[in-house]
Amino acid sequence: MGSVKTKRMPRAVREQQMLDAAVQIFGRRGYMAASMDDIAELAGVSKPLVYLYLNSKDELFSACVRREARALIAAVRAGIDPALPPDRQLWDGLLAFFTHTADHPDGWSVLHVQARTHGDAFAAEVTAMRAEAVVFVTRLIAEAAPGAHAGRDVAGLAEALVGAAESLAAWANTTPGVTARQAAATLMNFAWAGLGGLLEGRLWSPPRA
Amino acid sequence: MGSVKTKRMPRAVREQQMLDAAVQIFGRRGYMAASMDDIAELAGVSKPLVYLYLNSKDELFSACVRREARALIAAVRAGIDPALPPDRQLWDGLLAFFTHTADHPDGWSVLHVQARTHGDAFAAEVTAMRAEAVVFVTRLIAEAAPGAHAGRDVAGLAEALVGAAESLAAWANTTPGVTARQAAATLMNFAWAGLGGLLEGRLWSPPRA
DSSP states (O other), X not given: OOSOOGGGSOHHHHHHHHHHHHHHHHHHHOTTTOOHHHHHHHHTXXXXXXXXXXXXXXXXXXXHHHHHHHHHXXXXXXXXXXXXXXXXXXXXXXXXXXXXXXHOHHHHHIIIIIHHHBOHHHHHHHHHHHHHHHHHHHHHXXXXXXXXXXXXXXXXXXXXXXHHHHHHHHHHHHSTTOOHXXXXXXXXXXXXXXXXXXXXXXXXXXXXX | OOSOOGGGSOHHHHHHHHHHXXXXXXXXXXXXXXXXXXXXXXXXXXXXXXXXXXXSHHHHHHHHHHHHHHHHHHHHHHHOOTTSOHHHHHHHHHHHHHHHHHHOHHHHHIIIIIHHHBOHHHHHHHHHHHHHHHHHHHHHHHHHSTTTSOHHHHHHHHHHHHHHHHHHHHHHHXXXXXXXXXXXXXXXXXXXXXHHHHHTTOOOOOOOO
16 A cells, blocks of 8 residues: 555556646646646646657647547537437537536637637647538538528528637636526527528518618 | 839838738738748838838737727728617628628738737737627627616627627638628528527527426
């Protein structure tokens, strides 16, 4: 018994601990202000070990972005049952999205703010994740209104909805007392009610040009 | 007559030419890939003159972000008549926004992608611009439904709408054939129709938790 030799821990487990610490530090302080010393200390390992496993601050950050993007995609996918009606799928997907971003505010900060704020290489993973979300929403709208819309209109609506969700997640995470369910309901009311009107032919008419 | 001595040009005019060139190069190639040589060449001045006027690549980029943010804010403000009904103000504001971002795609790229991708200092100006947009939309929604909503709901809706507009502007600028008017109409149909339902008490109901 007595003190457990920490070096006995498998590399994969140790690496996840380093990533947990790094996501927290990057997410709260930002990429620039984050120090490898603080990340190593929070992870309970030596700084040389962090460099041995993850090579550099850049690669450590990259690994954080990849891990957080994959976790978010997996959470949203797991929340959706493709056999359900489109509005129910959208609700379930939004609820899974806002629940995950609320449970992992540092991870969302890394994806939404930090990855975009610190370079094109980091932003690529986020761009791919976003493209998947747009494809998903486009499919839902097309299913809800088969043949009713040109592809370009549907794509525009999907872009609007994904942008709205990103914006709301950042707002929900920085506004005390806003739950994931409230954020999802706000967006459904905002978006699906509008889409519902569209699908039934109730359009908002712009004034003549 | 004959060759005009370019050095006779007033400093303010010359500076705007440098910023025009810089916005184009930063917007199309990205901050990292943009070279001061190319910016000076496009502006038709020597590189030392660019450094003399704008000090560094960082400060030149900063000046671009400031100028483009102010121009966008001024364009949207000029498009709005506060005496009109809220949905008309929102339509006019969106039309001014999408028209300006379509007419200045490089400027929008600098604001939407480049400023966020290259550091917190650059992002501050964009954050302030965004905050003004959220305040404007929050006021419109509150005017449209006086007393109908808690402030937090309205703030969430405003965040969603601004995020949707940002996302749509980037999409419209990269999708051939999408006009500013179409982008604005897409968002009004998506958003205001949904808001209209909300204001009349037609809510989208989430399934029980």
